[in-house]
Amino acid sequence: MMHTHKFLVVLATAALACHGTQAVAQNAKKRNIRLGHGIAAEHPLGQASVKFAEIMNRLSGGKIKVKVYPATQLGSETQMIAAVRGGVQEMTIVASAPVATIIKEYLLFDLPLLFQNEKEADAVLDGKLGQRLLDLAPGKGMVGLCYWENGFRQVTNSKHPVVKMEDLSGLKLRVMQNPVYIDSFKALGANAIPMPFTELYSAMETKAIDAEENPIPIIHASKFYEVQKYLSLTNHAYAPYLVLVSKIFWDKLTPEEQAQLRTGCYEGRAFQRHLNRKMTAELVEELKKSGMTVTPVSEAETAKMRERLKPVIERYTQDIGPSIVEQAQREIAEVRGH
Numbered sequence: 001m002m003h004t005h006k007f008l009v010v011l012a013t014a015a016l017a018c019h020g021t022q023a024v025a026q027n028a029k030k031r032n033i034r035l036g037h038g039i040a041a042e043h044p045l046g047q048a049s050v051k052f053a054e055i056m057n058r059l060s061g062g063k064i065k066v067k068v069y070p071a072t073q074l075g076s077e078t079q080m081i082a083a084v085r086g087g088v089q090e091m092t093i094v095a096s097a098p099v100a101t102i103i104k105e106y107l108l109f110d111l112p113l114l115f116q117n118e119k120e121a122d123a124v125l126d127g128k129l130g131q132r133l134l135d136l137a138p139g140k141g142m143v144g145l146c147y148w149e150n151g152f153r154q155v156t157n158s159k160h161p162v163v164k165m166e167d168l169s170g171l172k173l174r175v176m177q178n179p180v181y182i183d184s185f186k187a188l189g190a191n192a193i194p195m196p197f198t199e200l201y202s203a204m205e206t207k208a209i210d211a212e213e214n215p216i217p218i219i220h221a222s223k224f225y226e227v228q229k230y231l232s233l234t235n236h237a238y239a240p241y242l243v244l245v246s247k248i249f250w251d252k253l254t255p256e257e258q259a260q261l262r263t264g265c266y267e268g269r270a271f272q273r274h275l276n277r278k279m280t281a282e283l284v285e286e287l288k289k290s291g292m293t294v295t296p297v298s299e300a301e302t303a304k305m306r307e308r309l310k311p312v313i314e315r316y317t318q319d320i321g322p323s324i325v326e327q328a329q330r331e332i333a334e335v336r337g338h
Contacts, residue, residue: 036074048272087248145265157211
């Protein structure tokens with residue numbers, strides 16, 4: 001019996017020696033993160049959120065568990081932002097527009113026709129200005145990890161193709177509850193009606209609303225093709241998603257855990273942007289098959305819109321802060337090679 005006991009002690013000691021590092025990891029606290037977002041699970045944001053949970057599991061050796069709640073299960077974007085700031089929800093991924101109601105500098109991303117392509121957007125978001133804006137979040141109870149992609153926004157409606165600016169005239173067009181969008185579409189001649197996203201489908205179904213504007217993956221995931229016949233590729237604004245962590249939760253994490261979350265955000269970003277761009281191209285074709293008439297908008301018409309929107313851009317530049325807008329324009333000009 002004695003021998004067996006010694007043998008077990010030796011085995012146990014050997015096991016401890018082998019798993020010393022693991023034993024330390026075992027002592028690390030389990031972190032449970034509820035990650036909420038407002039979009040359908042099959043959307044690139046939904047898919048990438050699940051991927052992010054897998055990435056965090058791998059990076060933390062199973063210590064950081066992320067449970068994803070898609071499609072406003074934890075509330076609207078505005079409600080989730082409030083929950084994150086209050087420390088009752090650990091993470092959310094939301095469009096920049098609702099964040100701009102708390103941090104006005106984020107109105108930058110609502111300025112119409114700021115970016116011409118994804119390359120310009122990536123350079124600004126992943127560069128100095130993107131970080132300058134993220135640095136404003138902790139003062140409001142949030143930590144911004146990085147930016148994912150919502151994408152270029154397009155106009156859909158149930159009345160007629162929108163090929164030129166005049167075609168927007170009089171359309172009852174739903175916009176986000178965001179002053180830049182309201183003023184931009186008013187300037188373009190539409191009857192801009194702010195409304196929560198959750199009410200939009202039924203408003204279009206009952207014809208209370210004629211039109212709306214969103215990126216292609218949202219238009220498809222939300223089945224807007226059932227109630228909208230025309231899709232116009234206006235590219236009138238580029239919208240990022242913000243990956244936000246509750247500062248109350250963040251401050252409880254070790255520096256290592258914080259670094260893992262940042263790395264996870266970057267890995268998730270590469271996956272999500274690639275998927276979003278690939279799916280956007282594919283989904284335009286899907287929307288055609290679903291019966292939508294898809295029309296591009298010419299460069300000449302875009303230039304006309306840009307001219308009409310100048311007063312709106314100038315007005316909001318004062319709100320955002322001229323130095324922020326100038327830095328954005330400078331960084332975009334560098335990408336354009338001017």
